[in-house]
Amino acid sequence: MTERLADRLYGALDDVAADAGYDDPPPRMGFFTDTSVCIGCKACEVACKEWNFVPEDGMALLGSSYDNTGQLGASTWRHVKFIEQPRRVALASDRHAPGSADHGATEPGSSPPEDGDQLRWLMASDVCKHCTHAACLDVCPTGALIRTELGTVVVQEDVCNGCGYCVPACPFGVIEIREGDGRAFKCTLCYDRTRAGLQPACATACPTESIQYGPLDELRQRAAERAEVLRRQGERRVQLYGERADDGIGGAGAFFLLLDDPEVYGLPPDPVVTTRDLPKMWAYAAGAAAAVVAGVLASFARRPR
Amino acid sequence: MSATAAPPEPRSYYGRPVIKKPAWKTPDVPLYLFLGGLAGASSVLAAAADLKGYRHLTRVGRVTAGAGLLGSLAALIHDLGRPERFLNMLRVFKPTSPLSMGSWTLATFGPLAGAAAVSEITGRLSSAGRAAGLAAAALGPAMSTYTSVLIADTAVPAWHEAHRELPFVFGGSAMTAAAGAALMFAPVDEIGPAGRLALAGAALELAAMERIQRGLGLVAEPYGKGRAGWLVRAAKVLTVAGAAFAVGLRRSRTGSILAGACLLGGSVVLRFGIFDAGMDSAGDPKYTVVPQRQQRMREGTHA
Numbered sequence: 001m002t003e004r005l006a007d008r009l010y011g012a013l014d015d016v017a018a019d020a021g022y023d024d025p026p027p028r029m030g031f032f033t034d035t036s037v038c039i040g041c042k043a044c045e046v047a048c049k050e051w052n053f054v055p056e057d058g059m060a061l062l063g064s065s066y067d068n069t070g071q072l073g074a075s076t077w078r079h080v081k082f083i084e085q086p087r088r089v090a091l092a093s094d095r096h097a098p099g100s101a102d103h104g105a106t107e108p109g110s111s112p113p114e115d116g117d118q119l120r121w122l123m124a125s126d127v128c129k130h131c132t133h134a135a136c137l138d139v140c141p142t143g144a145l146i147r148t149e150l151g152t153v154v155v156q157e158d159v160c161n162g163c164g165y166c167v168p169a170c171p172f173g174v175i176e177i178r179e180g181d182g183r184a185f186k187c188t189l190c191y192d193r194t195r196a197g198l199q200p201a202c203a204t205a206c207p208t209e210s211i212q213y214g215p216l217d218e219l220r221q222r223a224a225e226r227a228e229v230l231r232r233q234g235e236r237r238v239q240l241y242g243e244r245a246d247d248g249i250g251g252a253g254a255f256f257l258l259l260d261d262p263e264v265y266g267l268p269p270d271p272v273v274t275t276r277d278l279p280k281m282w283a284y285a286a287g288a289a290a291a292v293v294a295g296v297l298a299s300f301a302r303r304p305r
Numbered sequence: 306m307s308a309t310a311a312p313p314e315p316r317s318y319y320g321r322p323v324i325k326k327p328a329w330k331t332p333d334v335p336l337y338l339f340l341g342g343l344a345g346a347s348s349v350l351a352a353a354a355d356l357k358g359y360r361h362l363t364r365v366g367r368v369t370a371g372a373g374l375l376g377s378l379a380a381l382i383h384d385l386g387r388p389e390r391f392l393n394m395l396r397v398f399k400p401t402s403p404l405s406m407g408s409w410t411l412a413t414f415g416p417l418a419g420a421a422a423v424s425e426i427t428g429r430l431s432s433a434g435r436a437a438g439l440a441a442a443a444l445g446p447a448m449s450t451y452t453s454v455l456i457a458d459t460a461v462p463a464w465h466e467a468h469r470e471l472p473f474v475f476g477g478s479a480m481t482a483a484a485g486a487a488l489m490f491a492p493v494d495e496i497g498p499a500g501r502l503a504l505a506g507a508a509l510e511l512a513a514m515e516r517i518q519r520g521l522g523l524v525a526e527p528y529g530k531g532r533a534g535w536l537v538r539a540a541k542v543l544t545v546a547g548a549a550f551a552v553g554l555r556r557s558r559t560g561s562i563l564a565g566a567c568l569l570g571g572s573v574v575l576r577f578g579i580f581d582a583g584m585d586s587a588g589d590p591k592y593t594v595v596p597q598r599q600q601r602m603r604e605g606t607h608a
Binding site for chain 1: 316317318319321322323324326328329345350353354357359384385387391393394396399401402407408445446447450451459461468469471472476497498499506509583593594598
């Protein structure tokens with residue numbers, strides 16, 4: 001029993017929707033965001049806002065490249081990030097030159113930026129990860145956060161009581177309380193569209209297929225092939241993020257192909273669902289509760305005078 | 306990042322936090338943490354005093370438990386983004402959510418502790434009040450420590466990484482708070498057990514805090530820095546002073562009131578300090594990124 005509970009809180013899970021209680025659910029659906037072909041057009045941000053009636057959440061110039069959105073939040077469910085890296089980039093013509101087969105982007109710090117050096121511009125559309133083990137869902141005390149039959153994670157707006165527990169539970173800083181409303185909001189993976197067999201708004205709007213929607217198994221395979229192609233082209237730091245079912249969140253329903261380490265994109269390098277440790281926490285709390293009882297009893301050990 | 310020689314590439318995204326700071330409000334949530342502990346431990350103290358024949362101590366314990374319970378309920382409801390939806394938490398029973406378990410504990414402990422307090426104040430239905438008080442004491446220990454799981458079960462580094470020690474900090478702090486209330490309001494000839502409880506609670510709390518601050522490395526840093534650090538240090542001074550007064554000045558009414566005030570103050574200030582430390586650790590990406598990067602290196606699963 002306890003072993004089964006621990007399995008359900010952490011580690012790989014074959015069928016997340018079946019685990020949540022659906023009989024014979026459809027294949028798990030998700031996002032593969034291939035940042036190597038993102039052009040930073042923000043069509044995903046706009047399409048998401050339009051379709052989901054997500055309110056405006058501030059207009060400001062942030063001074064961080066072309067990113068004036070800032071971060072994912074209650075009213076930002078897709079967020080395009082822009083990272084400027086001064087480094088030499090091998091051009092396609094160089095790549096065919098003899099002796100330069102492994103010239104991709106040079107390692108960071110290998111040379112200071114100089115005149116003539118190029119700027120590498122990383123762009124990435126971030127989104128809720130729809131974790132296999134979703135901490136937001138685990139800690140929600142009202143049952144407002146649910147797992148859909150497609151394996152995605154959705155907040156039921158009419159059930160949420162705004163307790164805010166999901167906010168610090170999320171290891172990615174995705175879900176947030178909307179100011180002036182009091183409830184928590186995040187990406188629904190366009191549940192209204194996807195349950196009807198449509199693509200999510202962001203994937204539909206993406207002009208380069210940087211955002212791909214489909215059965216997770218198929219996306220994982222496609223992503224592995226794409227990463228291999230990029231590696232062969234000399235992208236030495238290319239990595240898939242969130243695609244492994246044995247990682248700290250049991251794999252993400254929305255995973256990414258990155259061209260540098262996760263923290264460069266503001267993503268946690270090794271996120272772990274906090275509820276992995278929950279059985280242990282309850283055990284420690286029970287021990288401490290016993291200590292309180294023992295302390296009180298010991299204080300009364302002497303008879304009253 | 307804190308490195309003096311600027312790294313050649315950003316290791317965070319424009320220095321922005323990776324996780325979101327809790328939306329929990331101050332003073333609501335720190336007070337909730339404090340009052341829940343006070344109420345829980347006071348109910349246990351009252352039951353023990355009842356069984357051992359300390360009439361006044363029983364009364365103080367029951368009334369404190371009832372008042373603490375009311376206060377913590379008010380703080381929790383006030384903190385909800387949609388306060389009118391408090392009852393939504395009673396539509397499910399969810400062991401994976403410490404707040405769900407806490408709500409149910411509160412929903413069971415509350416009426417019992419409340420009934421015991423009301424019976425004590427009005428003098429009516431005293432045997433039913435006594436039974437309610439004893440039943441509340443069965444849930445009191447859970448009340449006094451569950452809030453540590455509430456904050457530890459998050460991605461907030463300073464809280465999550467301290468999930469082994471925080472329950473003992475909270476348990477010890479709840480003991481000193483209950484002892485403090487008893488020292489303040491019970492007559493001098495009955496406060497002996499409260500003084501000893503203050504000592505036991507202070508020892509437990511300080512030892513567990515020490516383990517956090519010495520053992521957790523980088524993620525413990527926020528407990529010693531800035532406003533949070535100031536609060537944690539002030540709490541320790543108050544707790545030590547309160548415990549010392551409780552022993553040294555226990556024969557004087559003024560002395561025990563002073564001791565009680567210090568102990569209650571130490572307990573409440575500690576919760577504010579721990580709350581602030583968590584907020585600070587959520588606000589700086591290094592507390593999230595550095596330990597996770599080290600973990601990833603250890604695993605060696607990626608290049």
